[in-house]
Amino acid sequence: MPEPISPLDRLIVALDMASTDEAERLIARIGDAARFYKIGYRLGYAGGLGLAERLVRAGHKVFLDLKLHDIGNTVEEGVRSVAGLGATFLTVHAYPQTMRAAVRGRDAVPGSGLRILAVTVLTSYDDDDAREAGYALGVADLVAVRAAAAREIGIDGIVCAATEAATVRDRVGPDRLIVTPGIRPAGAEAGDQKRIVTPGAAIRSGVDHLVVGRPITAASDPRDVARRIVAEIEQAL
Numbered sequence: 001m002p003e004p005i006s007p008l009d010r011l012i013v014a015l016d017m018a019s020t021d022e023a024e025r026l027i028a029r030i031g032d033a034a035r036f037y038k039i040g041y042r043l044g045y046a047g048g049l050g051l052a053e054r055l056v057r058a059g060h061k062v063f064l065d066l067k068l069h070d071i072g073n074t075v076e077e078g079v080r081s082v083a084g085l086g087a088t089f090l091t092v093h094a095y096p097q098t099m100r101a102a103v104r105g106r107d108a109v110p111g112s113g114l115r116i117l118a119v120t121v122l123t124s125y126d127d128d129d130a131r132e133a134g135y136a137l138g139v140a141d142l143v144a145v146r147a148a149a150a151r152e153i154g155i156d157g158i159v160c161a162a163t164e165a166a167t168v169r170d171r172v173g174p175d176r177l178i179v180t181p182g183i184r185p186a187g188a189e190a191g192d193q194k195r196i197v198t199p200g201a202a203i204r205s206g207v208d209h210l211v212v213g214r215p216i217t218a219a220s221d222p223r224d225v226a227r228r229i230v231a232e233i234e235q236a237l
């Protein structure tokens with residue numbers, strides 16, 4: 001059985017900011033209301049990898065959302081480099097060749113603790129977007145197929161919307177993680193997200209970690225919003 005995850009560690013705050021100064025100010029404001037942070041393109045390309053190492057040294061957990069997707073050799077070597085940074089999670093797109101390469105890169109650095117998450121279908125996509133991108137399957141079927149492939153290949157966790165969590169759990173079993181962005185507390189703006197779920201409903205559908213960005217980062221009191229989300233998670237468990 002998987003290790004129990006505390007309500008606090010289930011919340012991952014997306015640091016989609018322009019600079020490490022801005023990110024560090026937000027982290028200081030949030031204080032002990034969160035301890036798991038995600039660094040994606042915006043911050044990653046603006047000093048975010050150095051910040052990731054500093055956060056790990058300070059006892060935080062870090063999710064590097066680099067969404068790797070390239071020829072196998074490049075993905076494998078990229079994952080080997082990332083494995084030295086101390087992050088807990090790294091994303092790759094859920095294409096079989098890419099996932100196999102990421103698993104080889106992970107396994108080449110034993111003891112790094114890095115876990116690979118496969119991004120199935122972005123939460124900003126609906127069936128029309130999938131069709132426009134050339135896929136014959138709708139979002140739910142595409143997520144199910146990719147989750148099953150990820151499990152077969154040895155990926156550690158799946159990124160999907162919480163709307164697909166039950167199907168994904170069915171495909172991947174109890175030992176793989178399910179990590180869901182597209183989380184919106186009741187009444188929060190969806191923005192560009194199309195498959196949104198509240199924190200409590202996500203947890204009840206079997207999700208392990210929730211990724212929350214703007215509802216926290218754009219709030220006038222980010223610490224308060226983070227605390228409320230963790231309380232909602234705790235209640236739903």
Ligand SMILES: O=C(O)c1cc(=O)[nH]c(=O)n1[C@@H]1O[C@H](COP(=O)(O)O)[C@@H](O)[C@H]1O
Pocket residue numbers: 014016040065091119121122123124159160181182183191193211212213214215
């Ligand atoms: O891989 C991700 O983290 C991700 C996958 C996905 O399908 N949808 C998605 O929104 N994300 C990321 O999750 C975060 C969501 O941010 P908010 O919409 O501001 O809560 C962003 O950093 C996205 O890059």
